[in-house]
Structures are given as C-alpha cells and as structure tokens.
Amino acid sequence: MAGNEPSARPRSPHLQVYKWTPAMAVSILHRASGDGLAIVGACMFLWWLGALAAGPDAYAAFLACVWHDPSPEVGIVHQITNIVGKVVLVGLTWAFFQHLFSGLRHFVLDTGAGYELKTNKLWSIVVITAGVLATAATWLYIMAGAL
Amino acid sequence: MGNGTHLGKVRGLGSSGHGSQHWLQQRLTALANILLVGFLFVSLIRLPLGDHAAVLRWASNPTVALALILMVVSVFWHLRLGLTVLIEDYVHGEATRLLSLVLLNFYAIGGAAYGIFAIVRIVLAPAAGLAPGGM
Numbered sequence: 001m002a003g004n005e006p007s008a009r010p011r012s013p014h015l016q017v018y019k020w021t022p023a024m025a026v027s028i029l030h031r032a033s034g035d036g037l038a039i040v041g042a043c044m045f046l047w048w049l050g051a052l053a054a055g056p057d058a059y060a061a062f063l064a065c066v067w068h069d070p071s072p073e074v075g076i077v078h079q080i081t082n083i084v085g086k087v088v089l090v091g092l093t094w095a096f097f098q099h100l101f102s103g104l105r106h107f108v109l110d111t112g113a114g115y116e117l118k119t120n121k122l123w124s125i126v127v128i129t130a131g132v133l134a135t136a137a138t139w140l141y142i143m144a145g146a147l
Numbered sequence: 148m149g150n151g152t153h154l155g156k157v158r159g160l161g162s163s164g165h166g167s168q169h170w171l172q173q174r175l176t177a178l179a180n181i182l183l184v185g186f187l188f189v190s191l192i193r194l195p196l197g198d199h200a201a202v203l204r205w206a207s208n209p210t211v212a213l214a215l216i217l218m219v220v221s222v223f224w225h226l227r228l229g230l231t232v233l234i235e236d237y238v239h240g241e242a243t244r245l246l247s248l249v250l251l252n253f254y255a256i257g258g259a260a261y262g263i264f265a266i267v268r269i270v271l272a273p274a275a276g277l278a279p280g281g282m
Contacts, residue, residue, distance in 0.1 A: 031229075031233065034226075034229050035229070035233055037226070038226035042222065042223070042226060042258055043258075045262070046261055046262055046265070049215075049262055049266065050261065050265050050282040051282070052199070052202055052203060052206060052269065053265040053266075053268045053269045053282045054279060054280055055280055057279060057280075058279070058282065059199040059202075060199070067197075096184070096188065100181065103177055103181075104181075110174070138192065142192065
C-alpha cells in the first residue's frame with residue numbers, strides 16, 4: 001500500500017509544509033474531535049452507564065475516580081484522576097461541540113453550497129469559534145450551578 | 148453489478164468498493180446523533196449527576212431508556228464508520244490494517260452490546276429483583 005512500494009513519483013508534502021488555513025484546520029479538527037469522541041467519549045459514557053447500572057457503590061466509585069473523591073484523606077491516585085477526569089470532560093465537551101458544528105458545516109457543503117473561498121473561510125472560522133464559545137458557556141453554566 | 152462492462156464494474160462502487168453506502172449511513176447516523184446525543188447532553192447538564200438514585204430514576208423512564216438505546220446504536224454505528232476511514236487512511240500494510248479493522252468491529256459491536264445491556268438492566272432490575280453489582 002501507500003509508502004511500501006518504491007516509487008520515483010513525487011510525493012505529496014506533509015502537513016507542516018502547507019500554509020494553515022481555517023478550512024484546513026476545521027477539517028482536521030473534525031477528524032480529531034470525532035476520533036476523540038469515538039474512543040475516549042464512548043468509553044467514558046459506557047463506564048458511567050455501567051456504573052449507574054451496577055448500583056450506588058459502583059456509581060460512587062466512578063464519581064470518586066473521575067470527579068471528586070469525598071473521603072477525608074484522598075489517595076495520590078484519585079488526586080491525579082480527579083484532575084485528569086475534569087480535563088477529559090472539558091475536552092469531550094469541546095470535541096462534542098466542535099464535531100457537531102463542523103458536522104453541520106458538512107451537511108451544508110453536501111448541498112453544494114459554501115465552497116466560495118470567502119464564504120468557506122468565514123464559516124470555518126465561525127465553526128471553530130462557536131465550538132470554543134459553546135464549551136466555555138457549558139462549563140460556566142455547570143460551575144454556576146455547582147457554586 | 149454488471150457482468151464485466153466498464154460501466155458495470157464501477158456502477159454504485161467507488162475506489163473503496165462499496166460506493167455511496169458508507170457515505171449515506173454516515174449522514175443518516177449523524178442526523179440521528181444530533182437529536183439523540185443532543186438529548187443526552189441536555190439531560191446530563193440538567194441532572195444532579197452526583198445523586199445515583201435520581202439519575203437511575205431518569206434512566207429507568209421507558210422513553211429515556213428507548214432514546215438511550217437508539218443513541219447507543221446510532222453512536223457506535225457512526226463511530227465505526229468514522230474510525231474505519233481513519234484506519235483506511237493511516238494504517239498501511241495489509242495485515243495491520245485488517246487486524247485494526249477487526250479490533251474496531253469488536254470495539255463497536257461489543258461497546259454497543261454493553262451499553263444496551265446496561266440500559267436494559269437499569270430498566271428491568273427492579274422487576275427482576277436484581278441485587279447491585281454485576282456490570
């Protein structure tokens with residue numbers, strides 16, 4: 001397959017050679033956020049769902065690992081996983097919005113619209129900005145409720 | 148498929164060998180995901196997630212459980228399509244690619260089965276008198 005057979009034909013330059021554009025960034029972010037959701041997001045969801053089904057003790061263990069360990073002396077493992085868990089959850093929130101918004105962009109592109117250079121650039125920037133803003137708004141809402 | 152004419156060989160098929168099927172399924176599951184994952188997202192934000200009994204009560208609701216099962220099917224179907232393309236693009240070499248695709252199918256089908264089983268268990272556990280644990 002590609003790369004395995006010797007060939008004298010010129011090869012496509014790699015990512016770092018290209019000048020980054022919003023459309024290129026949104027395309028790569030669509031794949032990155034999708035793969036993050038597919039692997040990390042789906043596993044987190046199944047872990048949460050399994051803990052919920054297994055009962056109060058399993059659910060408490062899940063929360064103590066991912067979110068907050070309520071015991072007076074928190075072990076080093078949970079001190080780390082409590083931080084990692086929140087970072088992962090914020091990351092998944094961003095991946096969700098990024099993939100949702102750029103997915104909606106793809107639905108528009110599927111109709112044949114939005115390929116003009118300026119329009120394409122504008123909506124690529126809108127998608128990336130909206131993903132970050134929606135993530136920030138979500139966590140501000142969550143933190144406002146928690147306080 | 149035709150019987151060997153040039154048009155017959157390619158009709159309905161692209162370079163991947165299965166034509167527009169993948170593309171269409173990706174769009175259909177994407178549309179379903181907007182509704183179903185959107186529902187999960189709003190629910191998660193509004194639920195008291197620290198309260199096991201309250202979350203369990205929510206998930207035991209038949210409409211919610213049905214939506215969750217549909218979501219698991221749609222999400223795992225969609226992620227299988229997406230990760231297939233990822234593997235086809237980046238994993239070179241027949242053997243490793245075939246192995247990656249097999250593992251992906253195990254993950255997608257196994258994950259979906261686990262999710263659906265967990266939801267069914269949540270809904271039916273009270274009626275079946277099941278003790279906690281076992282997931």
